[in-house]
Amino acid sequence: MSEMTLKDAILQCVEVTGSLQIAYWLTEELIGYSSTEVVLDPGICLTTTQSAILSEAIDRIRGLEPLQYVIGKWSFRGIELACDRRALIPRPETEIVAEAAIDRVAEAAIDRTHGESLLVADLGTGSGAIALSIASEINQRYPEVDISVVATDISYDALELARENMELIARLQPKMTELISLRHGSWYEALPAEAKGRFSVIVSNPPYISRNQWNGLESTVKEHEPEIALVGGDSGIECYRHLIDGAPQWLMPNGCIVLEIDPSQAGIVADMAAVAGFQDIAVKEDLCGRPRVLIASGLGAWDRVPDC
Numbered sequence: 001m002s003e004m005t006l007k008d009a010i011l012q013c014v015e016v017t018g019s020l021q022i023a024y025w026l027t028e029e030l031i032g033y034s035s036t037e038v039v040l041d042p043g044i045c046l047t048t049t050q051s052a053i054l055s056e057a058i059d060r061i062r063g064l065e066p067l068q069y070v071i072g073k074w075s076f077r078g079i080e081l082a083c084d085r086r087a088l089i090p091r092p093e094t095e096i097v098a099e100a101a102i103d104r105v106a107e108a109a110i111d112r113t114h115g116e117s118l119l120v121a122d123l124g125t126g127s128g129a130i131a132l133s134i135a136s137e138i139n140q141r142y143p144e145v146d147i148s149v150v151a152t153d154i155s156y157d158a159l160e161l162a163r164e165n166m167e168l169i170a171r172l173q174p175k176m177t178e179l180i181s182l183r184h185g186s187w188y189e190a191l192p193a194e195a196k197g198r199f200s201v202i203v204s205n206p207p208y209i210s211r212n213q214w215n216g217l218e219s220t221v222k223e224h225e226p227e228i229a230l231v232g233g234d235s236g237i238e239c240y241r242h243l244i245d246g247a248p249q250w251l252m253p254n255g256c257i258v259l260e261i262d263p264s265q266a267g268i269v270a271d272m273a274a275v276a277g278f279q280d281i282a283v284k285e286d287l288c289g290r291p292r293v294l295i296a297s298g299l300g301a302w303d304r305v306p307d308c
């Protein structure tokens with residue numbers, strides 16, 4: 001791709017992506033030319049380094065790698081996150097899950113007893129998207145509130161990316177590194193034992209597709225995003241059972257669990273929450289009106305599973 005002009009680069013990007021808008025986005029993000037510069041000076045020659053960067057990106061897109069991984073970053077609730085194949089690309093529907101969790105954390109922040117720190121868990125944090133947006137937004141809204149967000153994952157790769165994202169955001173909000181702790185382990189096993197019964201909110205976007213669904217997924221997801229982030233077992237609902245059954249031990253009596261769900265799983269996951277003793281169960285819809293978030297609370301002190 002040596003001796004390539006900006007116009008040639010745009011045309012190659014359009015050829016592989018089928019979209020002028022994406023071509024502009026790629027050239028802006030990868031080699032720093034805005035669409036205005038493309039229009040005003042399309043004949044400008046790219047340097048060898050710029051040509052090589054675009055060439056590599058185009059090859060990766062031809063290989064059906066998601067654009068977010070090729071660009072290496074993605075925005076989630078206004079936060080720019082580093083994004084690569086170590087963790088799932090944060091999805092727009094998960095922004096609604098984060099919003100539901102933030103609303104519940106905000107209520108807990110207003111109700112909290114003075115001096116008590118507010119404890120939140122994001123189980124299966126991936127890139128750190130949910131944990132970082134909770135810590136960042138709550139800290140901006142209620143800087144006086146002492147909040148601690150425990151972000152966990154079974155994947156060391158994901159935790160490494162979440163740490164990089166935490167450090168990235170800490171450049172603008174230095175308190176982030178104090179507010180978030182990253183822990184490795186399977187679901188509740190990653191949490192510190194002394195935090196049992198102290199969480200105000202537990203949030204998770206667990207893997208929830210079945211083995212069969214995974215087999216039928218398009219290559220752009222199946223060959224590039226981590227299987228462990230997507231497959232929730234043979235039926236897809238295995239992680240919900242674990243998360244819901246374990247929640248009463250870890251939540252405060254007025255705490256709540258917020259879970260991303262597939263629309264087809266709303267009924268079954270709500271039933272699981274009822275069986276586990278949650279009395280207030282609500283489902284929040286996404287922007288297309290599909291049930292996407294389960295919010296369960298109302299355990300009451302009498303319903304708590306005793307420590308063993």
Ligand SMILES: C[S@@+](CC[C@H](N)C(=O)[O-])C[C@H]1O[C@@H](n2cnc3c(N)ncnc32)[C@H](O)[C@@H]1O
Pocket residue numbers: 087088089090091094123124125126127128129130152153154155158185186187205206207208228229230
């Ligand atoms: C659907 S992804 C969600 C990632 C991120 N929270 C988001 O919403 O973009 C599920 C995450 O759960 C993690 N995970 C899978 N099994 C787990 C387990 N047993 N314990 C903890 N985390 C697990 C995966 O590594 C992955 O990061």
